[in-house]
Amino acid sequence: MGAKYAIGVDYGTQSGRAVLVNLADGTEVADHVTPYPHGVIDEVLPVSGVKLEHDWALQHPADYIEVLRRSVPEVMKQSGISPDDVIGIGIDFTACTMLPVNAQGEPLCLLPQYSANPHSWVKLWKHHAAQEEANRINETAAQRGETFLPRYGGKISSEWMIAKAWQILNEAPDIYDQADQFLEAADWVIYKLSGTVLRNSCTAGYKAIWHKQDGYPDREFFKSLDPRLEQLTATKLRGTIVPLGTNAGGLTAEMAELIGLTPGIAVAVGNVDAHAAVPAVGVTTPGKLVMAMGTSICHLLLGEEEMQVEGMCGVVEDGIIPGYFGYEAGQSAVGDIFEWYVEEAVPAYVKEASAEAGLSVHEWLEQKASAYKPGQTGLLALDWWNGNRSTLVDTDLTGLLLGCTLLTKPEEIYRTLLEATAFGTRKIVDAFHDSGVRVEELYACGGLPQKNALLMQIYADVTNREIKVAASKQTPALGAAMFAAVAAGAEAGGYDSIVDAAERMARVREETFRPIPEHVAVYEKLYQEYSRLYDYFGRGDNDVMKRLKAMKEEASQPAAQFSNAN
Ligand SMILES: Nc1ncnc2c1ncn2[C@@H]1O[C@H](COP(=O)(O)OP(=O)(O)O)[C@@H](O)[C@H]1O
Ligand SMILES: O=C(CO)[C@@H](O)[C@@H](O)COP(=O)(O)O
Incomplete structure (x- = not known):
């Protein structure tokens, strides 16, 4: 088998970058950065000009697709590698960066009837306006002696899924009602690439209080927060939660055409930026x-x-x-x-x-x-x-x-x-x-x-x-490419485990900083x-x-x- 490659796409706070990686040794053959056209939206909404309050931080979901559209063809062009030799694509994302979508997976903010409502947009990880909700989650969980609380250091953050979803319910109940699901942006982009909605266990575990054995906190907990939240996990957070390195399914023909890759190649489920970096070092x-x-x-x-x-x-x-x-x-x-x-x-x-x-x-x-x-x-x-x-x-x-x-x-x-x-x-x-x-x-x-x-x-x-x-200068993207190699599997020229991939593909610099x-x-x-x-x-x-x-x-x-x- 000749050399095989994977693409890792790192979605940061201000930009997204694609890296094309040689799977034999982790060499980064080409990379390209696309700054988000709308950046971090923290003052006024696009188009409507609606003013945002203090502590808000939003993003535009179309910017994520723009990163794929621009940066993936660019790394292919720079490298001169044939798409036939690219066996997978993986992404890593900031988290919890979440958005409400309708039953067709369309972000509500892209629908004209909702776009002037700030709550229809992507809430970026550093959106800090759900602190009141977070405080109440923490008080209630402590009072009820919820066993999940110690797993999160004693406090659930306002940056995470439950506080953000509850803020939407409190401040924009219509958006909450219209949302078929709340998705991590990482999972939404994988849905766009593969056509399948799968929740990755990393964001579910760290950001949405999901546990491998116990699942989400029980309904009674959510009901005690607010009766309207009782069904949250069964409805708007529903779906299959799968481990890192799972193949979400092949790349769709439509996306393959948009980004210049071969339809059907492995698409690894989403991952968090920092977490993807661990095997990559x-x-x-x-x-x-x-x-x-x-x-x-x-x-x-x-x-x-x-x-x-x-x-x-x-x-x-x-x-x-x-x-x-x-x-x-x-x-x-x-x-x-x-x-x-x-x-x-x-x-x-x-x-x-x-x-x-x-x-x-x-x-x-x-x-x-x-x-x-x-x-x-x-x-x-x-x-x-x-x-x-x-x-x-x-x-x-x-x-x-x-x-x-x-x-x-x-x-x-x-x-x-x-x-x-x-x-x-x-x-x-x-x-x-x-x-x-x-x-x-x-x-x-x-x-x-x-x-x-x-x-x-x-x-x-x-x-x-x-x-x-x-x-690597693009460590999370390298990690994302490594998980893409795992999603593709050894038979296709990738790896059967992330440990195998790390052994062959990860590197640190020789010089270190010593105290x-x-x-x-x-x-x-x-x-x-x-x-x-x-x-x-x-x-x-x-x-x-x-x-x-x-x-x-x-x-x-x-x-x-x-x-x-x-
Ligand atoms: N020479 C520097 N020393 C310290 N910080 C810097 C320097 N140049 C840029 N920065 C900071 O680096 C941050 C961006 O880090 P980077 O890892 O590139 O982005 P991201 O966190 O979005 O992935 C910015 O907050 C910027 O202030
Ligand atoms: O919170 C997490 C991961 O859990 C990060 O996504 C968030 O701090 C953003 O990271 P960056 O500073 O953009 O690299």
């Missing part, structure tokens, strides 16, 4: 924490037992690699915080100096910030610009910068923001390790390790652990200070962040909730 055993570092960070870890860990996002049997319990935790903003600083808060002279030096503002600030020793800025920050995902699971928390003086420089603030996110990761590493899910080594993938060496050194110093970095002992010592002290602030502002001693947020909301009234911006 070669991690298929416990003790190795994978950090998917980009806009946010997802932390993934394998364990042999189901343990309880404070504030983790979840533990799902077979959720990442079959045969292990897959653990997930995360920070809801990391690169996003640095971007906020660069876009909103650096003085003009920094932008001018960066341009003169031929560097991006990030690169210029990194260079300047590298000249400081740990502790030398006198600054400390709490990295909650987009709430706290782990370990506090509270999207109402906000950022804090402490220690500024009239002499504080932009590069010092930038360094402090890098450090704050490293301290956030340390909290997560400690939570796992101290709860019996050991963390010995760190693996990093995603955009940030390629972009910022200072950041990576700080993470090694703050966690006092060596960090290996993925060789520097003098830095470790200073960061240990700073971490203790960070922990004090973390507990004080995050655990209820001082709810000033929430009071400020409430005042802000009140002062912004009357908010034109669904009013027209024009």
Whole structure:
């Protein structure tokens, strides 16, 4: 059999990218990025101009198809490979990124009668406007002693399926009624590719409280939340839930024509971006924490037992690699915080100096910030610009910068923001390790390790652990291609298991980031200070962040909730 290939498509927050991979050794032959034409929709809806409230984040489902339409033919063209040698396609997605569809699988937002209602659109993972629903889910589950709660670190996030679906019911009951199903965007795209609606066990497990043995929480639980939700899982979340690497069926003739591949090739069921990255860095055993570092960070870890860990996002049997319990935790903003600083808060002279030096503002600030020793800025920050995902699971928390003086420089603030996110990761590493899910080594993938060496050194110093970095620049897409190879199977030139695929296709770079002992010592002290602030502002001693947020909301009234911006 000649060389065989698969395509992995990674659906990120701002763009989608396709990667064509040689299945013999994981070589990435060609890649292409398509920025989402509508980006993240967080101010006004397309066409109708309806204004969105604070904490909303939506996407346009047509953008996902546009990624396939543009990027798949482009990687085929760049590589010159015959479509006959491409045996499968797989995708990974941000999650929970969900949408209401009608009985024909059409997104409601694409139907003119619903398009002016924000609730008909795709709710992106970082849509944080369902916090009230999440709070009530958590109170009710705790009161009822629901056994699922510890599996999610004690709290269900507002980012996830049940809170988002309930927000739709509360604020737009007509959209809720008209929705035949709520689907993860990952599952919707697979439906478009294969013609089959299948729910993947990864998003169902991590984001929709589904358990391999117990299924969804029982109806009584949903009824106690709201009688109208009693049938939610039997109706709008219904459907077959299948393991990662399952072939959803062949590529449809219509899609094959649109994207230039052969009809009938394997289409792997959807996967979560960060989870797909784990086998793609070669991690298929416990003790190795994978950090998917980009806009946010997802932390993934394998364990042999189901343990309880404070504030983790979840533990799902077979959720990442079959045969292990897959653990997930995360920070809801990391690169996003640095971007906020660069876009909103650096003085003009920094932008001018960066341009003169031929560097991006990030690169210029990194260079300047590298000249400081740990502790030398006198600054400390709490990295909650987009709430706290782990370990506090509270999207109402906000950022804090402490220690500024009239002499504080932009590069010092930038360094402090890098450090704050490293301290956030340390909290997560400690939570796992101290709860019996050991963390010995760190693996990093995603955009940030390629972009910022200072950041990576700080993470090694703050966690006092060596960090290996993925060789691939498109690790989740490589993982998606690996799962496509599994969906195709060894007989077709793929693999029979993801462990086999990882052995042959995954790679890390030779150079690693090792902790520097003098830095470790200073960061240990700073971490203790960070922990004090973390507990004080995050655990209820001082709810000033929430009071400020409430005042802000009140002062912004009357908010034109669904009013027209024009
Ligand atoms: N040199 C840099 N140092 C640190 N962060 C950077 C740098 N350049 C870009 N970023 C941040 O990287 C993030 C994008 O990461 P990336 O992994 O490419 O995207 P995504 O999370 O969408 O997959 C943005 O939030 C941006 O602020
Ligand atoms: O929440 C998850 C995975 O569980 C991610 O999809 C989400 O953090 C988005 O990741 P990116 O920062 O876009 O890589």
